[in-house]
Amino acid sequence: MSTSPVFFAGLDIGGTTVKSVLIDGEGELVGEMVEVRSHVKNGYEATFAQLESALDQLTGSSGVRRDQIAGVGLDVPAPSSEGVIWAQANLGSDWVGTNVRDLFSERIGGIPVYMTNDGNAAALGEYAVRKKHFGSLLLVAPGTGLGGGFVLPGGRAWEGANGLALEVGHISIPHREEDGSLPQCSCGKLGCLEAWVSLVALRRRVAIELAKPENAAHPLNDGTPVEEKAFRLREFAERRDDLAIGIFRQQGNLLGYGLADLVRVFDPGLVVIGGGLAETGFRDQYLEWIYQGFRERAWPVYLNSPIHPEQITTVFEWATGGDAAAAVGVAFAARERFS
Numbered sequence: 001m002s003t004s005p006v007f008f009a010g011l012d013i014g015g016t017t018v019k020s021v022l023i024d025g026e027g028e029l030v031g032e033m034v035e036v037r038s039h040v041k042n043g044y045e046a047t048f049a050q051l052e053s054a055l056d057q058l059t060g061s062s063g064v065r066r067d068q069i070a071g072v073g074l075d076v077p078a079p080s081s082e083g084v085i086w087a088q089a090n091l092g093s094d095w096v097g098t099n100v101r102d103l104f105s106e107r108i109g110g111i112p113v114y115m116t117n118d119g120n121a122a123a124l125g126e127y128a129v130r131k132k133h134f135g136s137l138l139l140v141a142p143g144t145g146l147g148g149g150f151v152l153p154g155g156r157a158w159e160g161a162n163g164l165a166l167e168v169g170h171i172s173i174p175h176r177e178e179d180g181s182l183p184q185c186s187c188g189k190l191g192c193l194e195a196w197v198s199l200v201a202l203r204r205r206v207a208i209e210l211a212k213p214e215n216a217a218h219p220l221n222d223g224t225p226v227e228e229k230a231f232r233l234r235e236f237a238e239r240r241d242d243l244a245i246g247i248f249r250q251q252g253n254l255l256g257y258g259l260a261d262l263v264r265v266f267d268p269g270l271v272v273i274g275g276g277l278a279e280t281g282f283r284d285q286y287l288e289w290i291y292q293g294f295r296e297r298a299w300p301v302y303l304n305s306p307i308h309p310e311q312i313t314t315v316f317e318w319a320t321g322g323d324a325a326a327a328v329g330v331a332f333a334a335r336e337r338f339s
């Protein structure tokens with residue numbers, strides 16, 4: 001008797017699109033990533049229809065039948081526990097308090113569904129693409145905010161007792177603005193890492209720097225909206241502009257401060273830096289700024305072994321999973337659970 005091959009799908013629900021992949025029982029990607037609109041603001045039913053469309057495209061183009069899918073991984077841009085979302089962030093209000101994991105599983109004929117948040121999913125994805133890495137892995141991903149995740153040896157994300165672990169963007173950073181103030185974070189608290197390392201932070205920092213008399217003649221002081229200025233800061237840094245370099249140097253240093261604390265807690269061995277910075281022309285320098293901050297705050301033992309000094313105790317790498325990382329991550333998590 002021959003057994004029919006099984007497959008696992010990963011569906012990464014973002015604020016605007018759903019990125020989706022299919023893997024086989026061996027963990028190999030099948031076909032291409034499929035991307036559809038997420039419609040998350042229109043309520044979860046609207047998104048479910050999009051997820052089904054993505055599943056149909058994935059299976060249709062690969063000649064796989066729906067009943068060959070043995071598990072689905074799902075990730076959402078919000079904190080959740082056991083399939084229930086706790087806070088809405090960018091989602092429509094009906095997502096909160098609903099067991100979207102179980103409802104979606106029912107909708108697709110009872111295929112088991114694993115669900116987590118986007119930071120954990122991206123960390124799982126970086127773990128999955130490093131086929132020769134078997135230890136743990138800590139991911140931090142600066143974007144609009146600052147997400148992250150921690151994967152245990154063997155490939156399970158540490159999600160905490162309530163699914164609330166690894167809110168890496170909201171650890172406290174011992175640094176103040178020049179006027180002595182602590183920056184306001186998007187979470188409502190003061191002095192969080194995310195208030196220094198995110199696109200939101202860049203907007204505040206660039207406004208502060210451009211208001212200084214010595215920067216009055218800077219080309220960004222031209223009436224460009226502040227959102228646009230923050231975006232353009234990267235190209236200025238690539239051109240070695242002093243103001244842009246200063247802002248990113250501070251950001252990298254303070255990310256190093258945060259990582260020093262996280263590494264002291266988790267001792268991950270491998271730290272992966274995700275987010276858009278991985279694609280910038282000054283990323284080598286940015287990594288050096290992270291090291292600077294890390295060396296300032298972490299004990300030497302977290303850099304090199306005191307017994308074998310050639311042994312590096314914390315390796316830093318850029319993310320390599322690309323756009324599909326989170327979808328791949330939850331597909332692998334589904335395979336790990338439902339094989």
Ligand SMILES: [Zn+2]
Nearest residue numbers: 170185187192
């Ligand atoms: Zn915060």
